[in-house]
Amino acid sequence: MSDFDHVEPSRAAGPVTADDLAEGARLVVALLRQPAALAADWNRPAGTLEWSCWETAEHLADDLFSYAAQLGPQAPAAAADVPFIWRQEAPGKPWNVIYAERESGPEGLVQVLEACAALHVAMVRTAPPHARAFHLYGTTDPEGSAAMGLVELFVHAEDLALGLGLDWTAPAAICARVLQRLFPTIPPGTAPWPTLLWATGRGELAGRERLTHWKWDSTPRQ
Template structure:
């Protein structure tokens, strides 16, 4: 299934609604996980599933914060303090109260996602802000949030023993926006996993390093 066959014109934009859908689909799956499995390792990551949700929440929060100032910084991140709770753990500004359990953890994820959705909806498209992979625009940050959500939910699904197969059109728009050189003749979801270093793809080896291109499109 090609990306163009799935969604029509390759210029179809990534929207705040797409991001909201990605977060809500992820939450729906993660809420089915039993409480006892959150300490399991998340797929190929070095973090457990609880830490991975905190990391994903932190990603979404950080992207929202980056768009927040009236004049967003172009040369670095908004200087929140990011810190790890253990050696080798993710360095986050966002941490969930362990006492609130998985329900509270997923509320943190939902709230962080809602912040980014709101910023994408309300930020003028000509605004630019810093990201380590290049200065981007609100659509780019929405696409980044979608990719973070889809692939980290894949990591989590492996650790939690859940099925996760996000919609092809959602994957396709994110691929078109952030990975313009990715194959177009392969299924969008396996292609996104390949582009983010998580799988082989029809004879193409699993990448050992990767990055997206978040620069604004003309």
């Protein structure tokens, strides 16, 4: 690994930004627009998830749309999820607001993901610092919302890469800032991307048991 891969998570420089979110979205969209990805079978399971790659990508798009929407109401700020109609296509499938037309194929699905990511980036970029967005893991601010979006992007990109047969590594510097913002009790001295996978129950970390339950802390930092 390069020095870049070993950025110290606890010494990440600066907050998570809208530019970080935009770059994370750009990288994931580029991953899924590769010819090998578009030609793959999106009905395969996504990594260790029970969902297919198609369902996982829809879930990711829905996450980003939802995080954007939660930053909207401010008079008063939302004290629960904004009451869109959520539906589940079958037992065990994701509960979503956002679905992509199956007839559009993987190209259309990736476009839906890109559009939802752009909405989230725009909301994070324009929301004032005092804006608040409800989440079960802690009502958050725009920076926390951006960090949550990046967790969704990066770890579900890992799930999709495993399912579609792609190579994927998230950028260490952004991962370090996300870890600093959402996982303040992470172990020191570990590479950011493997640490983010471990913190979300998707990987091993030397000297640490694999997590079977996990959550972030998205409450605003003082």
